[in-house]
Amino acid sequence: MPYLVRGLLAQSGANAESLTPVRGLPLQQLVTLSQGAMPQSVVDELVRSANGGELPSDSEPTGWVERVTPGRFAGMTVIVTGAASGIDKATASRIAREGGRIIASDIAADKLDAFNAELPDADIITVPGDLTTQDAVDAVVAAAEGRINALANVAGINDDFSPAGETPDAVWDRVIAIDLTAPFKLMRAVLPVMEAAGRGAILNVSSEAGLRGNASGNAYTARKHGIIGVTTSAAFMYGSKGIRVNSVAPGGVATGIPFPKNVSEAGSARLAPFQQAIPSVATAEQLAASITFLLSNDAVNINGAIVASDGGWSVQ
Structure with a gap:
């Protein structure tokens, strides 16, 4: 996946250093962060390229995952x-x-x-x-x-x-x-x-x-x-x-x-x-x-x- 992202950046005239602050984000979050500059189709194409042309089904999340604490604000x-x-x-x-x-x-x-x-x-x-x-x-x-x-x-x-x-x-x-x-x-x-x-x-x-x-x-x-x-x-x-x-x-x-x-x-x-x-x-x-x-x-x-x-x- 890294070489695919570098290729995408090269097409836009950017470089890998520009993504340093967002390396820890889920790839999907780049769609939100881009404010429309990176549509969902671009992310889907990256994933297909790295996955033999297929979009994987739901998989286990990686990195930080929100853990809801049931009842923490109950009654508030x-x-x-x-x-x-x-x-x-x-x-x-x-x-x-x-x-x-x-x-x-x-x-x-x-x-x-x-x-x-x-x-x-x-x-x-x-x-x-x-x-x-x-x-x-x-x-x-x-x-x-x-x-x-x-x-x-x-x-x-x-x-x-x-x-x-x-x-x-x-x-x-x-x-x-x-x-x-x-x-x-x-x-x-x-x-x-x-x-x-x-x-x-x-x-x-x-x-x-x-x-x-x-x-x-x-x-x-x-x-x-x-x-x-x-x-x-x-x-x-x-x-x-x-x-x-x-x-x-x-x-x-x-x-x-x-x-x-x-x-x-x-x-x-x-x-x-x-x-x-x-x-x-x-x-x-x-x-x-x-x-x-x-x-x-x-x-x-x-x-x-x-x-x-x-x-x-x-x-x-």
């Missing part, structure tokens, strides 16, 4: 933002399959309905809406009907990779509104419910960009640093009240979510060498494993932690 109501796609959807799915009641929020109502349909036996309440508005925040909290055991603030967007000197107001305002202000407002809304219950868990997704300055553009980096500050402050303020607040900082993730249009050439050129040093790219399910651990009672003694789930990128 968990709010998950952005639940219609990406890491957000993988998180909501795992919690639901582990017995949790999900309040699933996303701006894309049709995708939320599709997610709900994928798990017909799960307890999922969908609440479409734009969480940059207070009405949407209020609707999510109301849907929980007074019981909120955990909150996963996962939803977010990227910026245009621009440095501070060229970041447009529109990019800054949108990224901060969606990625920092909205999760803060939702966290602020659920804390009184958790405080009254005497316990709760909040997980705010940060990023490698929240740990360094060379992983993304100015707006996204500021947002990710900001959510870490929100997390550690809340962990300090509410830890004595039985509420744990933690963050997961992902590195490269194969979600297939496209970057914004009009990416900054200057910013991209400056960031490229550091982004190419990503040691590995994770699947959405692998990130969900880190997130759900911190939300679960298995993380009972963890509060105020910023967990780098980045394949070791942060130690380079």
Whole structure:
């Protein structure tokens, strides 16, 4: 198979080094990661070429395999933002399959309905809406009907990779509104419910960009640093009240979510060498494993932690 992949790369003008971060991914995941550049037919043809012209039937998975823990979230109501796609959807799915009641929020109502349909036996309440508005925040909290055991603030967007000197107001305002202000407002809304219950868990997704300055553009980096500050402050303020607040900082993730249009050439050129040093790219399910651990009672003694789930990128 390696020589076949090298041949495919040669046809596209790329080289084997460009695939270094994704070597640990299932071949199928490249379809998602490529954002349409590598269709399913290409992967099928690679497999046929390596398998005597045949597509094998279902076989045992290799590498990391998600291991669902039955009942880990039984009796718990968990709010998950952005639940219609990406890491957000993988998180909501795992919690639901582990017995949790999900309040699933996303701006894309049709995708939320599709997610709900994928798990017909799960307890999922969908609440479409734009969480940059207070009405949407209020609707999510109301849907929980007074019981909120955990909150996963996962939803977010990227910026245009621009440095501070060229970041447009529109990019800054949108990224901060969606990625920092909205999760803060939702966290602020659920804390009184958790405080009254005497316990709760909040997980705010940060990023490698929240740990360094060379992983993304100015707006996204500021947002990710900001959510870490929100997390550690809340962990300090509410830890004595039985509420744990933690963050997961992902590195490269194969979600297939496209970057914004009009990416900054200057910013991209400056960031490229550091982004190419990503040691590995994770699947959405692998990130969900880190997130759900911190939300679960298995993380009972963890509060105020910023967990780098980045394949070791942060130690380079």
